[in-house]
Structure formats: structure tokens, C-alpha cells
Amino acid sequence: MKIAVGIATSGRRAVLSEMLDYLARQIRTPDAIYLCPASDDDIDLDIGLSLDLGVPVHLVHGERGLCAQRNAILDAAAGYDLISFFDDDFLPKTCFLSRAERLFTDNSDIVVATGKVLADGIHGAGLSVSEAVAILEADVGDDANEPHRSVFNAYGCNMTFRMTAILDVGARFDENLPLYGWQEDVDFCRRLPARGTIVRCPALRGVHLGHKSGRISGLRFGYSQVANPLYLVGKGTVGLRWALRLMACNVGANILGSLASQTIIDRRGRLKGNLIAISDLLLRRLRPQRILEIGSAMPKS
Structure with a gap:
């Protein structure tokens, strides 16, 4: 071969x-x-x-x-x-x-x-x-x-x-x-x-190695934790149950991690990204590409 x-x-x-x-x-x-x-x-x-x-x-x-x-x-x-x-x-x-x-x-x-x-x-x-x-x-x-x-x-x-x-x-x-x-x-x-x-x-x-350089911010990653699974559901790649289970595990981990002292994993940033994505879902503007627009806060739209 x-x-x-x-x-x-x-x-x-x-x-x-x-x-x-x-x-x-x-x-x-x-x-x-x-x-x-x-x-x-x-x-x-x-x-x-x-x-x-x-x-x-x-x-x-x-x-x-x-x-x-x-x-x-x-x-x-x-x-x-x-x-x-x-x-x-x-x-x-x-x-x-x-x-x-x-x-x-x-x-x-x-x-x-x-x-x-x-x-x-x-x-x-x-x-x-x-x-x-x-x-x-x-x-x-x-x-x-x-x-x-x-x-x-x-x-x-x-x-x-x-x-x-x-x-x-x-x-x-x-x-x-x-x-x-x-x-x-x-x-x-x-x-x-x-x-x-x-x-x-x-x-x-x-x-x-799980090397931390080259990775996206906690805020952006948190947004993807909600946006990407739901996008795959819409494509028909995965089922809704699979996506909800994955999202629940990640959001739950971010909530618990946000209550503790922050470590190398930015749990508070991820949780903020989760919440922004949930808000976008309710406003019918959720899409994976939105992470390109996220800085310290979402721009007005």
C-alpha cells in the first residue's frame, strides 16, 4: 500500500x-x-x-x-x-x-x-x-x-x-x-x-500531547460546544439525543468548573460561550461560523 x-x-x-x-x-x-x-x-x-x-x-x-x-x-x-x-x-x-x-x-x-x-x-x-x-x-x-x-x-x-x-x-x-x-x-x-x-x-x-498553543479561546470553544452539535443534527450527521447528551456533559462541566478556581481550562470563558450560543439559538441565528465574530463580546446584530 x-x-x-x-x-x-x-x-x-x-x-x-x-x-x-x-x-x-x-x-x-x-x-x-x-x-x-x-x-x-x-x-x-x-x-x-x-x-x-x-x-x-x-x-x-x-x-x-x-x-x-x-x-x-x-x-x-x-x-x-x-x-x-x-x-x-x-x-x-x-x-x-x-x-x-x-x-x-x-x-x-x-x-x-x-x-x-x-x-x-x-x-x-x-x-x-x-x-x-x-x-x-x-x-x-x-x-x-x-x-x-x-x-x-x-x-x-x-x-x-x-x-x-x-x-x-x-x-x-x-x-x-x-x-x-x-x-x-x-x-x-x-x-x-x-x-x-x-x-x-x-x-x-x-x-x-494536548498542547494548549494553537487552540481557540474558551469563549469561542464554548460557543462551538453548542453550535456545532446542533449544526450536525441539522445536517443529519448525528441524532438529536447524541447532540443533547454531548452538550449537557460539556455545559455541566463548565458550570461546575466555573465555581472552582480557574485552571489551564477556561471554564468561565467556555460557559459564557455556551450561554451566547443558547441565546443565539433562541434568536434563530445560531451557526458555527459565529465564532469568527466573537471577541470579548458579541457584536450587535
Whole structure:
């Protein structure tokens, strides 16, 4: 199989360089790496040469925003059999791509696979690259031989797709989900079940740093926590019960978090964004793109 790795990046220049250096240690190296930065400042333009990756590195240009950047990568990598989308702060274990290739070769029905995240810094202050490497090197893979199982969607930090399935349905990441594109992984994956199975495979292992640079403000993220699930309901991607459960969990966590001392997670900012989105819902102007208009307060309209 020909395997491409796609990485959309924003605001994490130093972390990206370390991630790529680790990616080059794959037992089965990718046939190419496609990088799409939000701006030229997000990447060393000669990164492939400076890191001596031993893999062709292609720089792709797309509009700012995770979905638009990933679409630009899809267009550039259309000729590959598999594409693994990794977040710019995700470190895949050195056997990740070799096991992904085996998984898709042995199971022609699989169209999407996501791996086991051994540690996820998104839930706290984040992890350093050295911490992530230590976790990966200490992993003995006790459950790596467990069978894969069907899941609703892949986790956006590591998603491997069979390219023919994407091309068959003309799947695209929805650019109406701007900036961070929250829940874009769910929306994209749910385009593909008619072509095969979405699985979680314990043999595919990695660590998500959850790096805080490059993320949107708490206010904007809080707005997306309400706007994006309801938008997906309107599209028919997910059911209303799924969206309400997700929203209830997030709004509840923000309420409780707002009562405590503030940590690295801006719960009060997120709660304010939740409330603005609920207000917009009542005023019939709720849409994901409104986060582009949010500053310290919503503009009059």
C-alpha cells in the first residue's frame, strides 16, 4: 500500500518539528508527509531538509481552519491507498503505520481506523514531547492483540482512512466548522459507513500531547460546544439525543468548573460561550461560523 500522512498545523511550530522528528522513526515509514500550515509562520519551510526525515515532505497551502487545511491535504494526496491524519501534537508509536497497513490489508471492509490513545493531555495541562516519548517507550502493549471493534467515529487526533472510500462518496471536511472545527471528525467519519466499517484498533497506539498553543479561546470553544452539535443534527450527521447528551456533559462541566478556581481550562470563558450560543439559538441565528465574530463580546446584530 501507498501511505500518506497528513498534518494540518497552526501555532505549534516547535512542537511540530519534534513530532515530525519522532514520526520519522516509524518502522514502516510513510511514502509521503503532507503538511498544511495555517500560515507560513507555523512551519520551517525547509523542514524536510532540516530534520533529515528520509521521507518526501510536501507543503500544501489551504485556507486557515482545520477543515479547510485537511481538505487541501486530501486534494494533494488523492493518489494514495491510505491516509493517516495526525494532529500536530500526536506522537504515534513506531509500529503505528506498519500495523495500520496490516489492518487494512487483512480487512477489506474497514474504511476508517483510530487507535488507542495511551495518554491524552487534552484533559489537563498537556504533555511534553519527552513525557510522551517516555510513555510510548514504557508501553508493553498488553492489549495490542485484542481485536478491533466497531465505533461511531474516529478520534480526530489519529484517523486512518482508506482513500477509495473517501473518493467514492466525495467526502470533505465541512468548512462551515471554522477554526478548530470541533466535531469535524464525527461529521467526516459518518459520511463513510455505507462504504465499510469504522473501527478502533488497540494495536494502533500513540500519545496526544494536548498542547494548549494553537487552540481557540474558551469563549469561542464554548460557543462551538453548542453550535456545532446542533449544526450536525441539522445536517443529519448525528441524532438529536447524541447532540443533547454531548452538550449537557460539556455545559455541566463548565458550570461546575466555573465555581472552582480557574485552571489551564477556561471554564468561565467556555460557559459564557455556551450561554451566547443558547441565546443565539433562541434568536434563530445560531451557526458555527459565529465564532469568527466573537471577541470579548458579541457584536450587535
